[in-house]
Amino acid sequence: MSIAGRVHRVGDHVDTDVILPGRYLTLRDQAALGMRCFEGLDPGFAARIAPGDILAAGRNFGCGSSREHAVLALRGAGIAAVVAESAARIFFRNAINLALPVIVAPEAARALAAGEAAEIDIAVGVIRQGGREWRFPPFQGEVAAIIAAGGLAARVRATLASGAAPGG
Secondary structure, X not given: OEEEXXXXXXXXXXXXXXXXXXXXXXXXXXXXXXXXXXXXXXXXXXXXXXXOEEEEEOOOEOEOOOOOHHHHHHHHHOEEEEEEOOEOHHHHHHHHHOOOOEEEOHHHHHHOOOOOEEEEEOOOOEEEEOOEEEEOOOOOXXXXXXXXXOOHHHHHHHHHHHOOOOOO
């Protein structure tokens, strides 16, 4: 799986309330959530995103509450992957469950230039931008299968439809 888009940048300790303010938790439509993504931090964020764009983040990205809405807002805005110095564990798991790759690659997260095109090869574990390259451990096993299937629910449906035992 390859992702290519422009890079957008946020800093350290960006919590789920910053990604999507709590007042929008009643929204269910992913596109509507995307229009509100980073509204308090950067009101023009959603308007600048094109489908397939990449978010470069600092340390502890996605800290805060365990709500899935933050991941849905990023996806709804058009973000196809997050490259972070580090990510909150519950956010990371929610992102995997909703098929948003969160790649922990500190050097790449610090070096990616905002506004410039970049490419991520999820299967190989490489990020490229402007002649530079950073490697990360590719997703493996069930995590890779969940992302490839389009999320945990899709993975479980496909597994059950095939007659195989979940996780096997």
